[in-house]
Amino acid sequence: MxxxxxxxxxxxxxxxxxxxxxxxxxxxxxxxxxxxxxxxxxxxxxxxxxxxxxxxxxxxxxxxxxxxxxxxxxxxxxxxxxxxxxxxxxxxxxxxxxxxxxxxxxxxxxxxxxxxxxxxxxxxxxxxxxxxxxxxxxxxxxxxxxxxxxxxxxxxxxxxxxxxxxxxxxxxxxxxxxxxxxxxxxxxxxxxxxxxxxxxxxxxxxxxxxxxxxxxxxxxTDGKYNPFVLSKYKQHDYKREALVYDAECSACHKLYPPFMLPDTSWDRIKDGLSNHFGDEISPTMKKEDNRISLNEQKVIFNYLKRHSADKSTREISVKVMKSLDGARGRKSITKIKYWKDVHANIASDVFRSENVKRKANCFACHKNFEKGVIEDIDISIP
Ligand code: HEC
Ligand code: HEC
Structure with missing residues (x-):
């Protein structure tokens, strides 16, 4: 029926x-x-x-x-x-x-x-x-x-x-x-x-x-505590894990997470501190911001290289390493092919805008970048 x-x-x-x-x-x-x-x-x-x-x-x-x-x-x-x-x-x-x-x-x-x-x-x-x-x-x-x-x-x-x-x-x-x-x-x-x-x-x-x-x-939708979506990575806390880096390298910009660049890049940055993106950094500078002793430099770059892209399985590290394809790392990640590729759709005047100013100012668009967090949900162009 x-x-x-x-x-x-x-x-x-x-x-x-x-x-x-x-x-x-x-x-x-x-x-x-x-x-x-x-x-x-x-x-x-x-x-x-x-x-x-x-x-x-x-x-x-x-x-x-x-x-x-x-x-x-x-x-x-x-x-x-x-x-x-x-x-x-x-x-x-x-x-x-x-x-x-x-x-x-x-x-x-x-x-x-x-x-x-x-x-x-x-x-x-x-x-x-x-x-x-x-x-x-x-x-x-x-x-x-x-x-x-x-x-x-x-x-x-x-x-x-x-x-x-x-x-x-x-x-x-x-x-x-x-x-x-x-x-x-x-x-x-x-x-x-x-x-x-x-x-x-x-x-x-x-x-x-x-x-x-x-x-x-x-x-x-809330990833902080929930095991379904919890990240296996801890956030960097430089004050705890790299005191010298935190103290000496944060005067002019926020701290860059070590895993974003390969060893060869960190070496180039270390060797080029006398002309660090236009700034002179050396043990004898008068201005405190620009004065970093050789010993401090050693400690800082040892830390950075211990956690560099070569040793990390994070997405950015793996992709940066792959995009080098054997070539030596650049001094700036913005010169590395992978970085250029993911940012190819962003107009150049966005980087020059008041709130961003420079390509290397990752912190402007990637919230929590200095803690080593590069979440897709944290991306926003100011
Ligand atoms: C006197 C100022 C000053 C100090 C101190 C300083 N930097 Fe910089 N740094 C700059 C400038 C300027 C840039 C260029 C990028 C920008 O303008 O944001 C830069 C860029 C960088 C970049 C480039 C990121 C990229 O891939 O493009 C890294 C990495 C970096 N600094 C690491 C360090 C480290 C490590 C220290 C400590 C040893 C340090 N900086 C100390 C001024 C400084
Ligand atoms: C003007 C804002 C802006 C700046 C500055 C910027 N980014 Fe980005 N970034 C973006 C946007 C937007 C995307 C997403 C692009 C897309 O998927 O089309 C992105 C994507 C990425 C990705 C890929 C994320 C993923 O999961 O696929 C990485 C890694 C990254 N950025 C790293 C950096 C680093 C390192 C710097 C600094 C050297 C930087 N970005 C500077 C806006 C910016």
Missing amino acids: NKRKGYVFVWPIYTRIIHWLIASSFALAFIFSLKENLLNLHVAVGIIFGLMLLYRIIWGFVGPQYAKFSTFKLSLSKLKLYFLEKVQNRWRNIPAGHNAASSWFTIIVLGVGSIISITGLLLYGIQEGKGYLGYLNDEYYMYMFILFDIHMYASYTLLVWVIIHISGVLIEHFYHKTGMVFAMTTGYKKTQGEDSKTGKYKSGLTYIFLIISAMVFFVS
Whole structure:
């Protein structure tokens, strides 16, 4: 007996929630990925996307009948027939559950979506040193570039796939007049078959996933204490770890974190202190700011080289080292190819503006840079 005559109740509220959460979290993750400083939000909705996929996969085994993988129509001849009927517009008798096209569609979304989620989590751990996989940051070199490419191309593939899906639904709705658009909103399809039923356990499972997803969202957007997004790096506190550096090198500019430059660059800066970007620094200068004893210089540069880019797995260090490609480090990071590449889209008058003044004034646009924090979410051009 059907609740509504001529219609079958195919998609219970839970299936519809999964569907729309997967769709919206993917769309939002895509939008948030377009701007660097939205990485936290990107990760938050990304985790929800992954959780919902996982839930959809479980739902495919224990969910209500039409959502079950066992009812999917995966034979190629059925798929061919589906398109043949569509092209000839003699397609009226729609199945209650997934048709051949939407069966394949769902399987591919789950597959490609899982690839996106897994590479995303890995990237977050390996590249950013964050989250539960932050410890993988040590293996950084090996996987970094290929992972990013997989993550990105899989996302574009899914986007194209979704556009095809939406077109298919609209064609069915308006051209074949199947009322398909309403299926995922009201849950009803105009066809024959049994109404779908969900019991207490299945509802419970859904609530658990929804609550976890909501929690993930709120905790992921705040990275200070939360292990999902916590950085494995401690912030530099030069007063504690490098007193001389803090005292002697902070007179004219904020302190540059040691890991941003390779050993060879620190050597060049040390050897060039008598003309340090136009300033003379030596043990005999009258002005206290410019007077740094040889012994202090030794201590300072020993510290800087102990924590230089050569020894760090931070994203900036690895990319700076890679971009040198065997060449000697420059005196300024702004002369290194990697730096030029990431800042290529910033107009040169932005660097000359009142609030920035110089390219090397990293501190103006990268909040907390002197503590060694280069977070995407901290970037803002003043
Ligand atoms: C008398 C002033 C003064 C003192 C003291 C000083 N600097 Fe500088 N430093 C400058 C100027 C000027 C620049 C050019 C960048 C700018 O204008 O912001 C600069 C730039 C730098 C840069 C360039 C970053 C880049 O990649 O472009 C580094 C690194 C640096 N200083 C390290 C040090 C260290 C290490 C010490 C302590 C030994 C030190 N500075 C002390 C004036 C000073
Ligand atoms: C005028 C503002 C400005 C200044 C000054 C500036 N940056 Fe940036 N930086 C940006 C912006 C904006 C981006 C993001 C660019 C993008 O993704 O298109 C960025 C990106 C980066 C990135 C890549 C971050 C990532 O996660 O991909 C690094 C590393 C970086 N900057 C380091 C530095 C260093 C070191 C300095 C100083 C020598 C510096 N920046 C000076 C604005 C600035």
